[in-house]
């Protein structure tokens with residue numbers, strides 16, 4: 001079956017899987033094995049030179065994981081994808097590969113805490129620094145920061161926790177004018193709400209721990225490559241370096257671009273990063289992500305609809321000082337949301353708690369349906385005080401840069417009935433403030 005003209009709803013269930021290749025199993029089997037029989041000496045040689053596709057060792061590839069890789073590739077419209085052990089592994093592999101030999105990243109200043117902290121203080125240990133843009137949608141600021149050593153523009157399609165969004169196409173135009181690829185963390189949006197490659201992105205990273213798997217039962221990451229970015233030899237020599245690990249059948253070393261002209265990025269991640277660093281996605285975890293993906297549309301639609309109701313409710317509460325989501329009445333992101341997120345800008349948002357610390361403790365304690373917990377994209381609705389948890393690693397000046405005030409509370413909307421969630425918040429406000 002050709003996947004070309006299928007709708008998203010069909011692809012998220014069928015892409016990348018043919019039962020005839022898996023003993024006619026209807027569900028993707030979990031290939032829970034470390035290694036694979038190599039067959040014979042000639043086959044082993046073909047496997048090692050990439051001239052025959054097949055399992056070797058699950059650190060660098062596994063059939064269950066391959067189905068997920070193919071599926072996300074199809075959903076995003078990319079040329080290749082790779083499963084890794086976590087969202088942070090996806091981000092770290094991507095930054096390290098683009099920044100091989102050193103360089104800088106241009107990023108907006110409000111990101112998931114570990115991403116922001118690693119760009120600020122961890123990657124510099126490997127010669128990769130980050131310049132943070134202050135006004136996320138001022139393309140002149142991006143352009144002014146790009147130099148000969150810039151290796152990527154890095155964005156979150158919907159920022160965590162403030163649900164801010166970008167003028168993706170304008171930013172990508174500036175990055176591409178200077179030969180710089182755009183990396184988008186599409187975790188909060190998922191490909192159901194936003195397809196970054198259609199708006200200028202070149203590489204997508206995911207924490208599949210969140211909405212993609214959707215049930216809060218696995219840790220997983222994915223990297224997807226669009227496949228048409230023209231890496232220049234000067235800025236990205238790593239894609240022009242011959243390696244014996246990429247040799248052909250005759251033993252001639254090849255470059256990533258020679259081995260995989262449409263997928264040099266993901267191919268390099270697999271051959272060097274999975275092989276040498278080894279933060280691999282396990283077969284069972286890939287299976288859980290596949291299970292979750294098959295209901296992605298319905299989950300996201302319902303979560304977005306409930307988000308609209310919760311935002312509207314919280315805006316009426318005197319105990320709430322502000323609400324940040326494009327659904328909020330005074331959001332600055334309404335026009336961008338209309339352009340880029342016709343199905344809604346996600347189900348994660350923040351609000352300002354307008355009480356004392358004691359009242360906040362009481363409020364969290366009183367909640368009966370919301371879980372007080374750091375994940376997002378779960379079937380359960382989750383609530384957390386980001387400044388002290390998900391973004392706790394950021395020093396005070398980074399909180400300011402990322403616009404994370406001390407009274408910020410983040411909600412990730414689940415699949416419960418909206419009225420029950422509102423009743424839960426209502427009774428908790430009542431207990432905390434009475």
Ligand SMILES: Cc1ncc(COP(=O)(O)O)c(C=O)c1O
Pocket residue numbers: 086087088089112115156160185187188206207208209219220221375376
């Ligand atoms: C937007 C975003 N990207 C990446 C990550 C990291 O994902 P993981 O926890 O799977 O490493 C998170 C985790 O919360 C996130 O919210």
